[in-house]
Amino acid sequence: MDSATVIALASICIAGISTSLGAIGPAIAEGRAVASALNSLAQQPDASSTITRTLFVGLAMIESTAIYCLVVSMILIFANPFWNHFIQVSTGK
């Protein structure tokens, strides 16, 4: 395998792995957060606005970890710095 193939292989594999592994944790956490929010909504319907707002903010915080993984894999696929560098070097010669 030449180095271009290695870079492409590694980038594609890591992109998939990072998104899939990075989605597991936030998915569990968001499920737990929504479940407990629904519980407290059922117990105290009066406090629904506060609960909903806190839930949204919390979900956004949790979700951002998944978004980081997505950003990393997107960069690896579409704007890979190593790949671009390799292309530059090979065409520069």
Place this chain on the structure above:
Amino acid sequence: MSLSPDSIIFWQYGIFKLNATIVTTWILMLTLIISSKLISKKLSKNLERSGWQNLLEIIITMIEKQIEGVGLAEPHKYISFLGTLFLFIGLSSLCIIIPGYEPPTGSLSTTVALSLCVFVAVPYFGIKERGLGNYLSSYIQPTAIMLPFNIISEASRTLALSVRLFGNMMSGTMIVGILLTITPFLFPVVMTLMGLLTGMVQAYIFSILAGVYIAAAIRVKNKQTQKT
């Protein structure tokens, strides 16, 4: 395929580039400024009022209510900052329905600029409300050992704020772009609808988080005054 609207360049002179991010940002800014000027030009205090004034009043009261809910007791002090953040991010994600439009918040430079505004605004409001020494002393609470961690949290939440918005908006346009090559017609429309929802939620969250940070910078004073 481009990752952000930064790569669409309209005009270039040396190192100065005029890319799609700057152009759309300025168009959005002008739209917001001119429309609010036009609406607020002929405000009426009577019962008869124009539909546009009603719209503006609904938006303003809604934002004020949300800011108050975060824990900032006097929302009119902060609405100029937080409301602007919300309106700009909201409008920039609402315009996805225009064909050929790329949201400027899908570029990391815009979101970093917005979160740097928050990064500056938090100490600004904190010092304005509590005084310089009192605000700086909040960094060594509860003990002086916490000083580096407080500074790190200040920097990391700025990073998180910018990357969160960037990731959400970028992934929205990106997923539509990828789906266009797989299922050309119907599915991208559904994903654009989804993008509208996430865009508004992100605008809400960005401004609410900025409000929470400002409230946290101000709140300690209230506790101390309650104690004494």
